[in-house]
Amino acid sequence: xxxxxxxxxxxxTVAGAAGVVALPNPLYCxxxxxxxxxxxxxxxxxxGAEFIAVVQVVVYAGAIxxxxxxxxxxxxxxRDERIPLRLPVQKFFGAMAxxxxxxxxxxxxxxxxxxxxxxxxxxxxxxxxxxxxxxIGKILLTDYLLPFQAMGVLLFVGVIGAVVLARRxxx
Numbered sequence: 001x002x003x004x005x006x007x008x009x010x011x012x013t014v015a016g017a018a019g020v021v022a023l024p025n026p027l028y029c030x031x032x033x034x035x036x037x038x039x040x041x042x043x044x045x046x047x048g049a050e051f052i053a054v055v056q057v058v059v060y061a062g063a064i065x066x067x068x069x070x071x072x073x074x075x076x077x078x079r080d081e082r083i084p085l086r087l088p089v090q091k092f093f094g095a096m097a098x099x100x101x102x103x104x105x106x107x108x109x110x111x112x113x114x115x116x117x118x119x120x121x122x123x124x125x126x127x128x129x130x131x132x133x134x135x136i137g138k139i140l141l142t143d144y145l146l147p148f149q150a151m152g153v154l155l156f157v158g159v160i161g162a163v164v165l166a167r168r169x170x171x
Contacts, residue, residue, distance in 0.1 A: 002046065009042030026072045030065060037061040051133045064155075071162050 016036030020029050037060045044053035127135055140148050 006043070006046045009039045009046060011039075012036075013039030013043060015039075027069075030068050030072055033068070034061050034065050037065070049132060051136060067159065067162065071165070074162065074166050 013036050016032045016034070016039055019032030020036065023029050023032060037056060041053040041056040041061070044050075044056060122130075122135065130138075
């Protein structure tokens with residue numbers, strides 16, 4: 001049952017991410033991103049990271065997606081406003097980059113030694129001993145305080161930018 005849940009949430013995540021890239025309507029792209037975020041939250045649940053899964057749903061699928069939806073609806077993006085490619089070779093180079101990245105991904109997947117990642121100071125036993133939420137809070141507010149604060153400033157600037165765009169279009 002555990003592997004079925006993993007494959008189901010992985011399929012939802014990949015399908016949502018593909019929808020973000022492939023769908024022409026920006027509103028549908030945002031909704032596909034919500035599906036990708038919910039699938040990612042399911043993957044976190046299957047890994048035993050309940051707190052991160054809840055934060056994923058509340059912060060990303062909730063608040064950030066409402067902000068994205070607000071900006072998409074505010075800008076009123078239409079199909080006829082699309083800017084054509086300036087250089088005809090852009091599609092070719094984009095396709096070649098995509099094929100190269102896909103080939104590299106296949107090489108990593110089918111290599112004899114899979115990537116296992118670096119072993120850190122927090123093993124699974126230590127995380128379960130300390131607690132998931134406590135450990136995340138401790139690391140965010142000690143080791144990663146500057147990036148944590150920078151992310152808050154970045155989100156604040158995004159909100160200010162949306163308000164400025166709304167006032168410019170209304171006035």
